[in-house]
Amino acid sequence: MTTPADDAVAVDRVSKNFGSTVALADVSFSVQRAERFGFIGPDGAGKTTLFRILATLMAPDQGRARVLGRDVVSDLWTLRARIGYMPGRFSLYPDLSVDENLRFFASVFGTTIEREYQQIAPIYSQLEPFRDRRAAALSGGMKQKLALCCALVHRPEILFLDEPTTGVDAVSRREFWDLLDTFKQSGMTILVSTPYMDEANRCDRVALMQGGRILAIDTPQAIADSFDRPLFAIRASDRYRALKALREWPHTHSVYPFGETLHYADKRTDVPADRIATEMLAFLSSHGFDDASVERTAPTVEDSFIARMGAPEGVRAA
Amino acid sequence: MNEAPAIVVRDLTRKFGGFTAVDRITFEVHAGEVFGFLGANGAGKTTAIRMLTALLAPTSGQAMVAGHDVYREAEQIKCDIGYMSQRFSLYEDLTVRENIRLYGGIYDLTDRQIHDRTTRMLAQLGLEHAADQFVRAIPLGWRQKLAFSVALLHEPKIVFLDEPTSGVDPITRRQFWELIYEAAARGTTVLVTTHYLDEAEYCDRISIMVAGRIAAIGTPGELKKKFDASSIDEIFVRLARPAAASEARK
Incomplete structure (x- = not known):
């Protein structure tokens, strides 16, 4: 010290x-x-x-x-x-x-x-x-x-x-x-x-x-890593509609546009990430997003910043 | 898309003395599209936007904006477009309500229209509580969202946004983009400039200006495929500063 x-x-x-x-x-x-x-x-x-x-x-x-x-x-x-x-x-x-x-x-x-x-x-x-x-x-x-x-x-x-x-x-x-x-x-x-x-x-x-x-x-690495939930990158051809649909999903903790993807974090902390991904794909395809893909992604400093800013309306569901 | 394009530009050129700021650019923006107009500082974006908003006469070439000719129909263009920039958007020493009223008056709306649209806008933005506050007293993020709504007050066909999200926090930036999407979904055409290249991904199509010319145009996906790049940022660096890019590769 x-x-x-x-x-x-x-x-x-x-x-x-x-x-x-x-x-x-x-x-x-x-x-x-x-x-x-x-x-x-x-x-x-x-x-x-x-x-x-x-x-x-x-x-x-x-x-x-x-x-x-x-x-x-x-x-x-x-x-x-x-x-x-x-x-x-x-x-x-x-x-x-x-x-x-x-x-x-x-x-x-x-x-x-x-x-x-x-x-x-x-x-x-x-x-x-x-x-x-x-x-x-x-x-x-x-x-x-x-x-x-x-x-x-x-x-x-x-x-x-x-x-x-x-x-x-x-x-x-x-x-x-x-x-x-x-x-x-x-x-x-x-x-x-x-x-x-x-x-x-x-x-x-x-x-x-x-x-x-x-x-x-x-x-910067530690700040990015401090994001405390599994983070997913979602691709769908109609991103804005997918964003709106995901806001209605009861498990959504946060979802927002991030570059060419949507970044999604789930409310549930006791469910394995691969199961969340599977469920999300099923949800998206049931809402007509047949081309959607979901994969785990590493949080960035920006994700961490958003998470720490509190819960303003609009970006976060729930 | 069957509708007539919102913007049609053919060989548009502007010279300042011996310097060609915009050099024979040709492109179209479709109605209802979110079009990202990118380029390095000094590439000619601002000059091009000033011509498209009928504030600056071209040296040569053609441009039709909302169906009007930029040479002969400047006043009609001004009625059919909205404009918002990061540098100047609202009068800080007027209240929120006064700003809306002022713009409504400038665009010749009736008292009834101004009243109804003010009410609707304040409700949409959740700004009813701040209606009688000076604009300088409200946070920048809100100000930018308000400025955008004011630029749409007269229901223009096209809105030009010049670095609307500069200096804004990451959440407000995204909320701002949702306002853009909503406007586009209602049929408003949006032409937007930004230095945040992740925002380029939010556009339906983008163009990248380099030294007065359009060096690339297409959907973000098309451009990434064409340039074999993983991000718009990568393409931008390669196009905007070929020398710097080759330097970096050394």
Whole structure:
């Protein structure tokens, strides 16, 4: 067991309200050095507020947060030079060129692009062909890379990336995560938030967030495995009608579309999975789904998230 | 399908100076279909949608939307389509009821129609309790569902949805898709863009735009067979960034 002082981030019962809106409710967690830690959750989960607090830009109402062993409120000036922060909203100067933006951020921290070249090279090399282009004229993916470059230029020990891949297409998202992989060896701690459940697998550990609370913290595999019922993938040519039919089946615990299939979990915990599958096939074929197929499937982080969100109407039957 | 297609596009092109944003695209969307309009950032999706919603004149080519010509019948098109985007959908400083009333007024519905449809919509969404709350005070997931219903208020033949589920939680995302299915089942044609490629699987057919052209079009099943791929994600990566894909294979 490491002591709290060794942790890159230690958050203890932090709460933050805006008027009557609860942004963070009694949040606690810690992140180890060199760990890549993801916050997965929808808009309004509290991710941005949490990142602002950790980046020393906002004080919590209650609780304490330490980054690199320093308090984010009382030690903010010493901390700021040691952390890199990439806000969710594009916050560079649109009228400045790629190079001008980068030079500006370097100069704020008393350094230069040349001195830090080694550090930023993996990203900067991709931006160099556009070095004279105004930031406003960059594509979404390139803007994200420039913002990351600016957050890195002073060699921070820890990086806070708030939704770096939101609104970016699937290919650019993948490239961005590949880019983060290049920092693995350097030992930098990275905290990153995302609304995309599939990105959980690119992190060492993740926290699932919803409504200002942390629902779970663990490795992506452990979170996926925590889904506590046999899960089935159902294929049928008329998926929407099959979904509606299954909602009427008395044994349905949950059923929802998942990619090209429906994911189904049964209420009964004492019935073997193969018998559930057989019964379900019989049920589907009696409802006219002769082409349906049912097979066991491994739960994903998204299945686990849905299960932990509680029981909103519409998706879950019963 | 015997009905006339909802959207017919032939060699549609739009240039901005020397840059061809949309390059001779040709496709059809059937009436009552859920059509996924996919592509990387900058592939030309937004420009194409702006032409189909009669907000931007094409440079060349033809497009018929809900039976109207995009060059000559822009106003009729606007009456027959609905539009919703993730970036802007409702007025946050108006109440739920006021937003519905405003859109009803814009689309020239009678007071009676607005009243009846407001009642029906609030009941369908289970939002009666929030009718007089400011839109900014209701959770994003509800706002998106409300925005979708408002886009359908004037009972358009076609609805364009531009990244409607961005940033929405996984349960609300699925509820949103059920609203899409319901609208399609009532005969509304749906053209939807998304960055969640699992949602591509929910569409009847999809197209993938690359550099201003349509690089692939078909049902998700057909495309997976054709590209010998296990997911749309895999096809998307291969088409959208051939260089990156070959890099990844090294």
